Amino acid sequence: MTNYKDAILFIWILLLSFSNSNAQELTNNPKNEFRAVWIATVVNIDWPKSGNDNVAKQKADYLEILDTYKKLNYNAVIVQIRSVGDAFYPSKLAPWSKYLTGKEGKAPSPYFDPLEWMITEAHQRGFEFHAWLNPYRATMNLKTNELSPDHDFFKYPEWMIKYAGKYYYDPALPEVQNHLTAVVEEVVTNYDIDAIHFDDYFYPYKVPGEKFNDSASFQKYGNGMTLEDWRRSNVNEFVKCISISIKNIKPWVQFGISPFGVWRNKSVDPKGSDTKSGQTNYDDLFADPMAWMQYKWIDYLIPQLYWSMDHPTASYSKLLRWWSENSTNVNVYIGNGSYKVNADSDKRWNNPKEIPNQIDYARSFKNIQGNAFFSAKSFLNKNQSVTKLLMENQYQYPALTPVVANSVRNMVIVPTVTNVLSDPISSRFTVQYPMYSKVRYLMVYGAEFNAKIDSNDATQILDKIPYKTNNDTVEVTIPAYKIDKNTKYAVTFIDYYGNESEATEVNFTL
Template identity: 55%
Template sequence: MRPTIGLLLVFLVASCGVFRNTSPAPKREFRGVWIATVANIDWPKDPNAPWETQQEEFIRILDFYKNLNFNAVIVQVRTAGDAFYPTDLAPWSRYLTGKEGKAPTTTDPLEWMVKTSHEKGMEFHAWLNPYRATMSLDTVSLAEEHDLKKHPEWMLPYGNKYYYNPGLPEVQEKLTAIMEEIVLNYPVDAIHFDDYFYPYKISGEKFNDSTAFREYARPGQSIDDWRRSNVDSLVKKIHVAIKKHKPWVQFGISPFGVWKNKDTDPRGSDTKAGQTTYEDLYADPLLWMEQGWIDYLIPQVYWSMDYEPASHRKIVSWWSENKSTANLYIGNGAYKVKNNPDKAWDQKDELRQQVEFARNSGGIQGNAYFSAKSLMNAEKEVVNTFEKGLYPLPALTPVSPLSSSFPAVTPDLLEYSISGGSVDFTISPAEAANWDYALVYKARKKNAKLPADPKNLLAKIRINEDNRFQLTGDLIRNRKKIFVSFLDRYGKESHPIFLHLDQSRQHDSKR
């Protein structure tokens, strides 16, 4: 180790990947919330409101969930052939500016949202709907740069919407380019798809992709298998595009909760779902996991624990048993709490039971909740379930099983200066650019034999482009001893370092 400047550094003997759970919740657990922008479900409330008002609303959402110790937001940045960021590949979203194609007053909302989320210590997962092209059959209000206007041959009407035809190679190329552009231009933590692949079936209507089927299907291939292969192809292409540029950026998908019912396949779950992700949406998440194309899966298990046709309990157990090479989280229907004909949702502890069941299922590593406004508008007793029971302490997000095998490397030089009670840190060498966050823990004992415990976590601080971070006076509170560890781009935590802060060294840090 190179000498440090005025610091005492003591490495803990415990390895960075080991943690003995001394708290009610795991140290690593995905705690995400979907922020839906389509139809202004969660944000912004008013697309015609000034950008400053929209910013305040977004920060209010982040603060609410940060205070509940959530660690990730899944923000919808493409709803239906549109965009919440500047691009030549899609028009500006009407849900952001009130009119499709109209630019906002700010330069780049997505850049601001990612930066603000990271400053709060939360991951930002960019949520995109790939195949949904419009929210109605009315095309008059579409911008001229919308793909339906530019490439009507790519589109198929179904129900009251238009969809991109997943069987066209040109569509796959365009959608892959959209995802690739976001990964290249923004420091997002993940690209995220929800359950909208081929559209949910409508009785008496036909999704008329027969022309593409005749042209592109392999000899002897059924239309169902061909449709699934189209979705598989897109998933694989996006995985390859992401990992080619930024292998630490994750790719996650949130499919419909039931893969198949047991009555159509003995491998399926003991459920009676009216539609399934494999047979009706032509999506095969089991294959995506097996092939290593996704980092995580969040099945939408939006039913109560013992709902007869599709029991939350049975479905979560099924996913846990069928997990392979991907992290597995559960999607919970927070929007149903005290707002559903199923009276189980009237019970204040329904969500608590679901989260605890997932934790005890073996293969589940966290949860995500739809949608943001649901808990924000919930009664205090429901919010208390998280604040005082489920998430009393912070948690780190799980590391992807597709991440690199090498461990996080602790920096060998760490400098600090104290000014006005705050502590400014600088880390080196140049490889410090691979670190995203500093974790600062209270040091109860200098020679503690346990790795840093979340109950002692003071702050999770984003490291800036100059390899600096600051521990503010309200957090340090004249504390002399702390532990500092670092999270790399993959989310791996380095060995904690013991620091004895010399309060007598207070000076102007700009000097």
């Protein structure tokens, strides 16, 4: 029965790939595809495993995550660096996180800058580093005695709204928006990140019997709007300001948001999805991804479709199709709920092919360009039946992240290869860092059995080498056992936006 169902699903996906105007031919090994994992730090979900762990253990645990997902051919990490008005980095605007050091406001000992170190380690392994911040959530509970004196709760109590056992920043206050924008600007200015990332927490999810009491702000700033339109306007203005600020500082740094998976239900709005979600972005969180895409305030969107393919209330397949048909101007990736594998009341998640099938379905739509998975611990020494399928099928070969939306351009520069040397142990060559251009990586390709070099072929990717700060050159070493006299090699540049140069071939003589 299981094999029969899998066959039907496969045929269904193939038919969709031909029949849907938004679909493309199913690609087994895409050259460019976003493959990300969220690394959640709040309440130590993924990392660190405990705020009381020593620095050496914390570093080892982080590297274990990177190395695990490197082997799975992922290419991006979305790391939570601010979750409750705190920081995983030295900041003038927030105290050190208790999830890092066990006590809010306490610095790491021995001292180091965790964010700088995490970015460096991620880049060395070829990952994009997306710095994930929760802007509006100020605390996870009401235990304010555990907060640092430097927390905004004490510095700016007038900014706080108590709701459902937590404190939140009031999104309507101009001073709050200015402060949170400064938080983002501090990170963008001081760190070599690839993106700023927000998740689905804007106005908080509705809780029965609770009221988010922003009536004073509404009375002062409402300007004749309905409460709902005013709240959406507050979020839109904030998203717009963050976008402008990022691009003014570093135009190549992306701004991405992963909203809740349902914009609106069709029962409320004919433009909505065929779902029966109890809460939605537009009506409950006062977040409007349609506006963010329309005005190009973001570079990518990752709707969180944390349901199974055929979920009766919110079907992954129906929602993915809806986002494909209603997305524009940005890169669109899909958020997958890997945390549900073998751990959910929906028994479809017990099927190890659920995630692989979801990836295949996403690939059948030409404007869906990859996936992100919540969260890191899901595949960390767990659910090996799923990771085995991914390694043997969907993620058998590496892939490059897509070019930043609206930043596609031809790279005039090409690598110049010098100092080509061979000996019985290895072959080596050097590539000079180009002048007047920002290059992030050097890509190395190899074609076996005298085949033609094709830098568009993911199966030919051999390595992705980062240029280190203040280094003018990069040396590439290929062990002798990998080099056949008929094998060809080539190198390309990848710039900070993800654009790739033409290839330069490298010839070894043994």
